[in-house]
Structures are given as structure tokens and as C-alpha cells.
Amino acid sequence: MPETLNAREAILNRIRTANTAANAAARAADYQNIERGYQQTTTLDRETILKIFLDHLHEYDAHVFEARPDTLAATIAEVLRTNSQKSAIVADNFPEENLPTGLTWQRESESTKDQLNTTAGTISGCEVAIAHTGTIILRGTRQLTLLPDRFLCIVYEHQIVETVPEAFARLEPFKTEPLTFVSGPSATADIEMTRIRGVHGPRFLDVIVVRD
Amino acid sequence: MTIRVGDAAEAPSFQKAAFKLLDDAQLRKNVRHATDVITAKRAIVVKEQLDWQQLRSTASAIKQHTLAHLDEYLLKFEAACTAAGGQVHWASDADEANRIIVDLVKQYGGKDVIKVKTMTSDEIGLNKAFEASGIHPHETDLADMIVQLGRDKPSHIVAPALHKNRQQVREIFMREMGLSELTDEPQDLTNAARIYLRDKFLKVRIGFSGANYLLADTGGICVVESEGNGRMCVTLPDVLITLAGIEKVIPSFRDLEVFLQLLPRSATGERMNPYNSLWTGVHKGDGPQHFHVVLLDNGRTRILADPEARQTLHCIRCGACLNTCPVYRQTGGHAYGSIYSGPIGAIVTPQLLDMEHSQSLPYASSLCGACYEVCPVKINIPEVLIHLRGRIVREQQSGANLEAIGMKAMARIFSSGRRFEAAQRLGHIGQWPFVSGGWVKHLPGMLGNWTAVRDVRPLPRQSFRSWWRDREKTVGKKENADA
Amino acid sequence: MRISLFITCYNDTLFPETGKSVVRLLERLGHEVDFPLEQTCCGQMHYNTGYQQEAMPLMRRFVQIFRDAEVVCIPSSSCVAMIRDHYPKMAEATGDTGLIKAVDALLPRVYELSELLIHKLGLEDVNAYYPHRVTYHASCHSLRSLHLNDLPLRLLRKVRGIDLVELQEIDQCCGFGGTFAVKNGDVSAAMLSDKLRCVENTRAEVCTAVDNSCLMHIFGGLHRQRTGVKTVHLAEILASTEDQPAEDERQS
Numbered sequence: 026m027p028e029t030l031n032a033r034e035a036i037l038n039r040i041r042t043a044n045t046a047a048n049a050a051a052r053a054a055d056y057q058n059i060e061r062g063y064q065q066t067t068t069l070d071r072e073t074i075l076k077i078f079l080d081h082l083h084e085y086d087a088h089v090f091e092a093r094p095d096t097l098a099a100t101i102a103e104v105l106r107t108n109s110q111k112s113a114i115v116a117d118n119f120p121e122e123n124l125p126t127g128l129t130w131q132r133e134s135e136s137t138k139d140q141l142n143t144t145a146g147t148i149s150g151c152e153v154a155i156a157h158t159g160t161i162i163l164r165g166t167r168q169l170t171l172l173p174d175r176f177l178c179i180v181y182e183h184q185i186v187e188t189v190p191e192a193f194a195r196l197e198p199f200k201t202e203p204l205t206f207v208s209g210p211s212a213t214a215d216i217e218m219t220r221i222r223g224v225h226g227p228r229f230l231d232v233i234v235v236r237d
Numbered sequence: 238m239t240i241r242v243g244d245a246a247e248a249p250s251f252q253k254a255a256f257k258l259l260d261d262a263q264l265r266k267n268v269r270h271a272t273d274v275i276t277a278k279r280a281i282v283v284k285e286q287l288d289w290q291q292l293r294s295t296a297s298a299i300k301q302h303t304l305a306h307l308d309e310y311l312l313k314f315e316a317a318c319t320a321a322g323g324q325v326h327w328a329s330d331a332d333e334a335n336r337i338i339v340d341l342v343k344q345y346g347g348k349d350v351i352k353v354k355t356m357t358s359d360e361i362g363l364n365k366a367f368e369a370s371g372i373h374p375h376e377t378d379l380a381d382m383i384v385q386l387g388r389d390k391p392s393h394i395v396a397p398a399l400h401k402n403r404q405q406v407r408e409i410f411m412r413e414m415g416l417s418e419l420t421d422e423p424q425d426l427t428n429a430a431r432i433y434l435r436d437k438f439l440k441v442r443i444g445f446s447g448a449n450y451l452l453a454d455t456g457g458i459c460v461v462e463s464e465g466n467g468r469m470c471v472t473l474p475d476v477l478i479t480l481a482g483i484e485k486v487i488p489s490f491r492d493l494e495v496f497l498q499l500l501p502r503s504a505t506g507e508r509m510n511p512y513n514s515l516w517t518g519v520h521k522g523d524g525p526q527h528f529h530v531v532l533l534d535n536g537r538t539r540i541l542a543d544p545e546a547r548q549t550l551h552c553i554r555c556g557a558c559l560n561t562c563p564v565y566r567q568t569g570g571h572a573y574g575s576i577y578s579g580p581i582g583a584i585v586t587p588q589l590l591d592m593e594h595s596q597s598l599p600y601a602s603s604l605c606g607a608c609y610e611v612c613p614v615k616i617n618i619p620e621v622l623i624h625l626r627g628r629i630v631r632e633q634q635s636g637a638n639l640e641a642i643g644m645k646a647m648a649r650i651f652s653s654g655r656r657f658e659a660a661q662r663l664g665h666i667g668q669w670p671f672v673s674g675g676w677v678k679h680l681p682g683m684l685g686n687w688t689a690v691r692d693v694r695p696l697p698r699q700s701f702r703s704w705w706r707d708r709e710k711t712v713g714k715k716e717n718a719d720a
Numbered sequence: 721m722r723i724s725l726f727i728t729c730y731n732d733t734l735f736p737e738t739g740k741s742v743v744r745l746l747e748r749l750g751h752e753v754d755f756p757l758e759q760t761c762c763g764q765m766h767y768n769t770g771y772q773q774e775a776m777p778l779m780r781r782f783v784q785i786f787r788d789a790e791v792v793c794i795p796s797s798s799c800v801a802m803i804r805d806h807y808p809k810m811a812e813a814t815g816d817t818g819l820i821k822a823v824d825a826l827l828p829r830v831y832e833l834s835e836l837l838i839h840k841l842g843l844e845d846v847n848a849y850y851p852h853r854v855t856y857h858a859s860c861h862s863l864r865s866l867h868l869n870d871l872p873l874r875l876l877r878k879v880r881g882i883d884l885v886e887l888q889e890i891d892q893c894c895g896f897g898g899t900f901a902v903k904n905g906d907v908s909a910a911m912l913s914d915k916l917r918c919v920e921n922t923r924a925e926v927c928t929a930v931d932n933s934c935l936m937h938i939f940g941g942l943h944r945q946r947t948g949v950k951t952v953h954l955a956e957i958l959a960s961t962e963d964q965p966a967e968d969e970r971q972s
Binding site: 252609647652664689701702 | 727729731732733734735736737739740743755757758759760761763765766767768769770771772773774777778781860861863864865891892893895896897898899900901902903904905906907908909910911912936937939940941943944
Binding site: 031032033035036037039040041042043044046047049050052053054055056059060061062063064081138139142155157158159160165167168171189190192193196197200201202203204205206207208209210211212213221223224225226 | 287288291292294295298299301302304305306307308311312321327328329333377379380423424427430431434435438439452455456457463464465466468469472473483488490491493494495497498507508509510511512513514515516517520523524532534538541542544547
């Protein structure tokens with residue numbers, strides 16, 4: 026440990042010496058004065074934002090369904106039927122009333138890694154979604170949304186923003202929680218730049234967009 | 238101090254390495270194909286991002302500001318990360334970092350470590366240090382796995398196995414995974430990797446990662462990836478060790494809104510890469526319950542100390558400069574003899590090594606400027622290359638070398654119009670031994686590299702200024718005649 | 721207008737034809753050209769190769785010689801880039817306020833040839849005649865330092881009789897790069913090979929550019945491979961007319 030303490034002081038000293046000699050602070054902008062001329066708010070109406078979001082999801086080959094709050098459970102049932110899926114592991118905070126009847130399910134916190142690994146599929150909501158990049162942002166539910174081969178995410182229309190900066194504004198209260206940005210199924214282009222989907226994460230991503 | 242950049246200090250010169258690699262038609266085809274694909278994809282998504290230039294400007298300003306207050310931000314990060322249950326270590330050089338990490342793994346009684354890609358671990362030679370201590374590192378990024386199983390070296394920052402084609406990958410997998418059947422379809426190769434690694438993800442207790450961003454205000458980490466192995470390694474194990482260069486810190490969580498728009502578009506030509514993971518310290522009951530960050534210097538403070546070159550530390554490892562570089566396009570990454578190759582490699586490698594090694598790298602560029610054009614954090618790479626050439630001339634070369642003598646002679650010739658004209662006249666006389674059949678066939682010394690592939694005409698009979706003088710005389714005569 | 725010509729060291733010695741063409745063209749357009757004989761070199765070769773100390777006196781000379789010029793014309797985008805991109809920094813590093821001011825005052829008066837014609841003189845049609853199939857290569861400095869964009873092409877399109885054909889991979893570096901061509905001769909040759917392929921695919925008789933440095937390198941390869949394709953600087957094409965075609969002036 027003394028070694029590490031020495032390294033810490035040595036590194037900090039080298040940094041301070043370098044910056045003093047270069048007069049670096051005077052040459053750089055103060056943090057609050059850094060110019061941020063990039064787009065930070067939206068100019069689009071909700072219909073357009075939704076359309077962009079759906080287009081980008083389709084580009085990633087996510088299977089997209091639409092529902093209203095009162096048809097959500099039925100739509101989930103339809104998705105599961107399409108997948109021949111009879112059971113699921115569900116996020117801890119996912120409202121039980123949105124689950125279709127007849128489904129065999131359990132909570133993430135009741136499940137082992139192996140169960141998550143072999144389950145027919147998992148279900149969760151999200152925190153915010155970005156239309157411009159086709160991104161869904163999850164709070165927690167890290168293993169739930171990673172291990173299975175099939176993942177169904179419920180996105181409410183009011184959760185969709187146009188731009189990345191708007192999403193970050195919404196995430197500000199949760200910035201010290203585990204967050205995962207998902208923009209399509211996992212992919213690699215490491216073999217001859219051929220894009221292959223589904224390396225380690227779920228190969229099948231279903232999204233239900235709830236119009237509210 | 239043992240500052241190390243992989244094996245760069247022992248690598249042959251760029252010229253030597255390039256000469257061999259230019260003969261490898263397969264490699265050149267693979268590199269060309271890969272860089273053509275990514276640059277085309279990048280162009281599309283950048284064009285679509287209407288505030289691209291503003292994002293670049295802000296990113297550059299954030300990096301410049303952060304470096305100017307780097308000590309404050311590192312301390313802020315350390316305090317916040319520690320308060321959230323993480324433990325922060327500092328390493329001055331490669332050996333110290335290796336020692337810290339190996340000791341941690343031993344402390345937790347681990348024999349295996351699953352690793353998610355970070356070039357920083359190649360920089361310090363971590364795998365060698367692991368193996369020397371009887372610890373088995375398992376690379377989990379597909380490309381790094383291909384390189385590891387193929388006992389090879391990475392050739393690109395973002396796509397390390399870019400130099401391998403599918404047949405080569407199939408051979409490697411069949412051999413190393415013990416498979417009797419496997420096609421060379423990328424889909425099948427990827428499935429093989431998925432099965433092979435799933436077992437490791439579920440069993441290995443210690444994970445190792447790098448970090449794309451260290452967030453000073455929250456003490457959080459952001460890891461950017463495509464395949465999902467990153468999520469596996471930072472979520473499933475009991476213990477997580479993250480290694481990060483000190484230049485990775487950014488002031489705040491909010492600043493990610495800038496960098497996460499620049500990085501995916503620059504690196505892989507996507508609006509957003511498939512997965513970004515953010516976590517802060519230890520989350521009770523969720524993910525690794527023991528979390529360590531190792532902050533690495535290994536020569537970065539040297540770069541910081543050079544005011545002309547410190548912009549090198551803005552780099553966010555997107556690889557766009559490699560993809561667009563016309564030199565990299567011909568040779569691929571191995572020619573640079575460093576894990577950091579291409580334009581950024583040409584400036585960062587020699588600087589980390591205090592300009593004592595890799596001196597051929599700053600000259601491995603025609604200064605075309607394409608890299609600067611695409612750099613998301615506006616590193617003026619050509620400017621830094623020229624500056625480093627100056628440092629090599631001033632600090633590393635003896636003034637008695639042929640080139641320096643020639644340059645000094647040329648400077649003298651250019652110091653007056655008369656000397657210049659005298660030299661032109663001398664050139665007319667002196668060139669004749671080299672002229673044959675109306676063409677210059679061979680030039681002496683290093684200039685011979687010119688005539689090796691190009692024909693050159695002898696000097697024109699009359700220089701421009703000689704023609705101008707004659708013309709002025711004629712005009713003068715006319716004016717006198719008219720007067 | 722009185723236009724001071726900075727011919728550049730290598731044009732003066734190797735491509736006097738380009739200089740003569742600039743003079744002929746500007747005089748034809750009704751301007752007076754002067755040529756300060758004290759001029760030599762802008763310092764680019766030294767500066768870029770790492771001999772920045774040796775480049776300093778060359779920079780001072782340039783600034784001094786052209787101090788009072790109304791306008792300076794330079795038929796070489798790489799030399800203009802050297803002056804624009806690096807002279808201000810070099811002056812600032814000396815702390816010499818007189819020099820800093822002098823550079824500041826001179827820079828707005830320095831023009832690459834196509835900039836002079838289009839931006840300063842407001843001309844695209846210079847009454848040129850050049851009945852050949854021509855392709856245009858965009859040099860790196862013209863593209864990325866000067867941001868000439870399509871200025872040279874706009875001038876070429878107005879040339880009577882010209883058959884202008886587009887070059888593929890126009891913005892790929894030709895591989896010259898100054899001392900790079902000899903210090904990294906093999907990679908330079910590989911890059912040249914790609915450029916030659918694109919030039920030959922156009923079936924042009926002539927490849928042109930605003931820099932003889934690129935053209936010298938490209939021609940070296942075109943001739944070595946006996947393609948029969950020539951390189952001709954933009955100035956020579958623009959100076960060419962029915963009465964005084966470019967070829968007549970070429971020395972053998």
C-alpha cells in the first residue's frame with residue numbers, strides 16, 4: 026500500500042507541474058463557460074419522434090408491437106404466443122396487472138443466474154428511450170436483460186425523447202444507479218466487417234410501445 | 238520506472254515493417270475492405286448528425302479543460318467512487334499496475350479472470366503478468382479472442398482482428414475450441430464463440446475491464462461495447478477490477494451526452510453502439526460486490542508536460558483516424574509495432590516512451606490531414622507529428638547525420654536569392670552524371686528511393702528567375718529604345 | 721492590380737513553365753506582375769521534417785520581402801498552407817510583436833492562384849483554350865488546409881475545348897508528402913500506385929492539380945509505367961489559348 030500512496034502523490038505532482046508550466050488553466054475554458062452549441066432540446070412533434078423511434082427499432086430487427094395501456098396485457102400475450110413462449114422471468118418493479126393471465130412467471134430477485142440463462146424469455150419496462158439513436162435505457166435489471174436469449178421491453182410513449190441530451194436530463198436523478206443503454210441486439214463486425222447479430226446478449230429483442 | 242507500451246520499444250522501424258507487410262496481398266485486401274466499410278458507414282451517420290461540428294468543438298473543449306485540472310478531477314473521482322464502495326489504486330507505470338492487479342486477483346483466490354477489451358491492458362502487458370503468476374486470463378471480445386487463440390497481435394484499435402479473414406478464423410476456432418465441424422460463415426463462427434464463452438461468463442468469479450469514461454462527479458464508470466461480453470464481465474462476477482488511463486476522466490455524468498454521440502459514429506459508424514454500461518462503486522445485491530479501479534499513468538503525465546502535444550490525451554479510442562489514413566490503408570496496424578497504431582499510434586507511442594523509441598513513427602505520415610478532419614475530439618495530429626519530428630531532430634539525433642547536414646546546407650542556400658541562384662546553376666552542372674537518355678535514372682543516397690519508382694526529368698534549361706531576369710532586360714531595352 | 725508572384729523554390733527550379741504561365745495569364749487579364757528576386761523558399765520542407773529552427777529565418781525573409789505587396793500570388797497550395805497554418809504560430813513563439821503584426825497584416829494578402837482568380841479577381845472564365853481530356857487531382861493541402869473545395873474545377877469547367885473527367889478517390893493522398901516520399905518510399909509507392917490506377921481509369925491525357933509537388937510524383941509514376949499520360953499544372957491550362965497553346969511553351 027505505501028507503494029500505491031507514493032504513486033498517487035507522484036502522479037498528482039507530475040500533473041500539477043505539467044499544468045503549471047503550461048499555464049494550462051488559463052488557456053482552457055472554465056467548465057461553466059464551455060460552449061455547448063449542439064442540439065439539446067427537441068423541435069419535433071410527438072408523432073414524428075415516435076415514428077423515428079419505431080423506424081430505428083425496425084432497422085435493428087427488433088420486433089415492434091404497439092399497444093394502449095388497456096391492451097398492454099393482451100399485447101404481451103400476443104408477443105409470447107408469437108414466440109411460443111409460456112413462461113418468463115419478470116423485472117421486480119414490473120406491475121403484475123400488466124402480465125397476461127395463464128403465464129408462468131417469477132421475479133428477477135427470485136431467480137438464479139442459471140434460471141436467467143435458460144429461461145424462455147424475460148420482461149421489463151425501461152426508464153427512458155431515445156428516438157434519434159433507437160436506444161432504450163434500463164435502470165437496474167442488468168442480468169435479467171442480458172442472460173436470456175429473448176427479452177421483451179415495454180416502452181411508454183411518454184418515455185421517448187428525441188435527443189441524447191434530453192435523455193441525460195431525465196436520467197440525472199438516477200445517475201449513480203446501474204444504467205444500461207440498449208440499442209439493438211448485440212452485434213459484432215469483427216469477422217470481415219460482416220455484421221452479425223446476437224453475440225452474447227439476447228439475440229431476440231421484442232419491444233411493445235404503449236401509446237399514452 | 239518501467240513505462241511500457243506493449244512491445245513497441247523492441248519493434249522494428251516502420252519502414253522495415255512496412256516493406257514486409259506490403260508484400261502480403263491478403264492482409265492488404267482485408268485492411269482495405271475493412272477500412273472502406275467503416276469509413277463509408279461513418280460518413281453516413283456523421284452527415285445525418287447536423288450538430289456534428291458543435292459536438293466536436295464541445296468535446297475538445299471538455300477534454301482541454303479536464304486536462305488542465307486533471308489532478309482535481311482524479312481526486313474528485315477517487316472520493317466519489319470510494320464513497321460508493323469502490324477502491325481506487327494508483328499506478329505510476331506498467332509494472333506497478335500489473336503488480337496491483339495480480340495481487341488483487343491472488344487476494345481473492347482466483348485462478349481465472351474474464352477480460353473485456355481494453356487496449357490499456359495490452360499496453361502494460363497484463364496477460365503476461367497474469368500468466369507468470371499462474372493466473373489464466375480469458376479474452377472475451379470476439380476479435381481479441383481470435384487474436385489470443387491465434388497467438389497473434391492486434392492490428393487495429395477497434396477491430397483488432399481486421400487482418401484475419403473468415404477462413405483463418407475458422408481454423409483458429411476449430412483448433413482451439415476442439416471443434417470437429419465448423420463452417421466459415423461469420424454467423425456460425427460467432428455462435429461457436431457464444432457457446433464457448435457463456436460457460437466462462439457464468440463460472441469465473443473475477444472480471445477485468447477497462448473504462449471508456451471515468452465520471453468525476455459521481456465516481457461512476459462507463460463502458461461502451463457491441464457484443465455483450467462487457468456487460469457479462471462487469472455484471473456477473475463477484476469481483477471486478479477496472480484499469481483506466483488517467484486521461485479517461487471527464488468532469489460529469491452529463492458530459493456523456495457529448496461523447497456518446499461522437500464515439501459510436503466515429504468508431505463503428507452507428508448512431509449508438511448496442512450496449513453502454515454505467516455503474517457506480519458497488520450496488521448492493523446487484524453485480525460485483527468487490528470493485529477496484531486502477532488509475533494508470535505509464536507516461537501520460539509526460540505527454541501532459543509537452544504543451545504542443547498534450548492534445549494527444551484527448552483521444553477517446555474511436556479508431557476513426559486509422560480508418561481514414563491512406564498510410565494505414567496500405568500497411569495495416571502491425572507496421573507501427575505498437576498496439577496503438579495509425580495516426581494516433583504514431584503520436585502516442587513515441588511520447589509515452591519519452592521519444593527514446595518508435596522514432597520512425599512520426600515520419601510514417603504524408604501529413605495529408607485526413608485524420609484531423611475525422612477526429613471527434615479535434616486532435617490536430619499533423620501538427621503534433623511535425624512537433625514530434627522537431628523533438629526527434631533536436632533531442633534524439635546527432636547533428637552529424639547526413640540528413641541534418643543536408644538540411645542545414647539547404648537552409649543556407651535558401652538564405653539569399655543569390656545563393657539560391659548559384660545553387661540552381663550548380664545543380665545544372667552537377668546533375669549530368671545522373672542523367673541518361675534525357676531522364677534522371679538514379680539519384681544518390683536516400684534520394685534513390687525517389688528514382689526507384691519514379692522517372693524524373695533533368696532540371697529545365699532555364700529557371701524561372703533566369704527567364705524573368707532576361708525578360709526584364711528585354712523590357713528595359715525596349716523602354717530605353719522608346720525613351 | 722499589382723500582383724507579386726511567389727513562385728516557390730521548387731517551381732522556380734523544376735517547373736519554370738508554371739511560373740511563366742501565371743505571368744502570362746495575369747498579364748492577359750490586365751494586371752501587372754512583379755517578382756522580387758530575393759525570394760527563395762517558404763520553409764515548408766524544413767518545418768515539416770522537424771527542422772523548425774532552420775525554417776524560422778526563411779519565414780522572416782518571406783514576411784520581409786512581401787511586406788509591402790498589394791497582393792501575393794502563389795501557384796502552390798502546400799506553400800500557402802505552410803504560410804497560413806504555421807507562420808502565425810511561429811511568429812507567436814518568438815514573442816516578437818513586430819513580426820506577429822507583420823504576419824497578421826500579410827496573411828490576408830496571400831492567395832493561392834485559384835483563390836486569387838475567383839475570390840479576389842471575381843473571375844471563373846479566364847478565356848482559356850485547352851482541347852484535351854483532363855482529370856483533376858485534389859491535393860491534400862488544397863482540400864484540408866485551404867478548403868478550396870471546387871474552385872479549381874469551376875475554373876477548369878470554363879476552359880474552352882476541355883474534356884473534363886472526374887477522378888475517383890479524388891481526395892485520397894497521392895503519397896508525395898514531401899520528405900515522406902523518400903523516407904517512406906515503399907508506402908509512398910503503394911499510395912502512388914492507387915492514385916495512378918484512378919488516373920488511368922479516367923482515360924485522360926492529362927492530370928492536373930494546383931500543386932506541382934503532387935504532379936511531380938504522379939508524373940514520375942505515369943512516365944515510369946509508360947502510360948503516355950502527362951501532368952500539367954492548373955496555371956498552364958488556364959494560360960493556354962488558341963494563339964498560345966500550352967505545348968508551344970514547353971521546353972523539351
